[in-house]
Amino acid sequence: MKKEFAVIGLGRFGGSICRALAEEGMEVMAIDVDEDRVNEFSMIASHAVVGDTTDESVIKSLGIRNFDHVIVAIGDNIQASILTTLILKELGVNKITVKAQNDYHEKVLRKIGADHVVHPERDMGRRIAHNISSNNVLDYLELSDEHSIVEIVANEKLSGHTLIDLDIRAKYGINIVAIKRRNDIIVSPLAHEEIQTNDILIVIGADVDIVRFEKKVMG
Template sequence: MKKEFAVIGLGRFGGSICRALAEEGMEVMAIDNSEDRVNEFSMIASHAVVGDSTDESVLKSLGIRNFDHVIVAIGDNIQASILTTLILKELGVNNITVKAQNDYHEKVLRKIGADHVVHPERDMGKRIAHNIISNSVLDYLELSDEHSIVEIVASDRLVGNTIIDLDIRAKYGINIVAIKRGNNIIVSPQANEPIAENDVLIVIGADVDINRFEKKVIQ
């Protein structure tokens, strides 16, 4: 069965989520208090509705509690974001993801029961910064304040060596969870897998260990 999603707030962030879900064939209800934005998404989402998400009666009338996942992507109005989240929790929505403007906003959202809190601007900033700093880093995904998954281009120092030869886990405390090789992805590569030219290593570990690995082996 297709999952049903509701996206509240059709700004840049909410709009991109709405488009991505629709492209994946999901059922999506798009909700915003701007008629112009709703009209923009009327041909993209399964349903597009003009409504005030801080009005409990509006959300009830839309059957919001029946959706599998609700994304609160309200822009700069922190009060509306918090109130909408609180109403969703009280109505019994099982899975709520909310966009936070800052750390204080996140603390409040978590206290009132948001299941997932995201900082799209902050997180994208970190990814871009990592990519700019290191020529070898292709992508960066923060798992927590101290751990990440990073895509790293294999340097000449690594090419021709097997994973067991490099002994990366013992020396650096990180793990190679996959190798991208052209159009193929080798998941959980064997210890005797040799690293080839242009391989992209997908590495997981503590940030300090990943940085140490980059400086000693990659750069």
């Protein structure tokens, strides 16, 4: 069965999520108070609705409590974001992801029960900074304030060494969970797996340990 999503707020962030979900073939209801934005998504989303989600009767009339996942992507109106999230939670929506404007906003959202809080601008800024500060890092995904998943390109220093030779987990406290090698992906590589130049190592661990590994081993 297809999952059903509702996206509230069709600015850049909410709009991009709505488009991506629709492209994945998901059922998506797009909601915004701005009629022009709703009209823009009328041919993209399964349903596009003009509505003020700070009004509980509006949310109830849309049947949002039956959706698998609701994304609250309301832009600069923090009060509307919080009130919408609170109503969704009280109605028993299964899963709620909310865009936060700042740390205070996130703190309130978590207290009222948001399942997942995102900071798209901040997170993208960190991701870009991490990528451009290292020649070896291809991609970076923050898991928490202190832990990340990083794609690192193996250089000549690592080439020809097995994972057991490098003993990365014991020395650096990080794990190589997969290796991309040309068109292949080696998931949970064995200890005797030999690393080749230009392998892409999928590394998970604490940020401080990943940085230590990059500096000492990758150069």
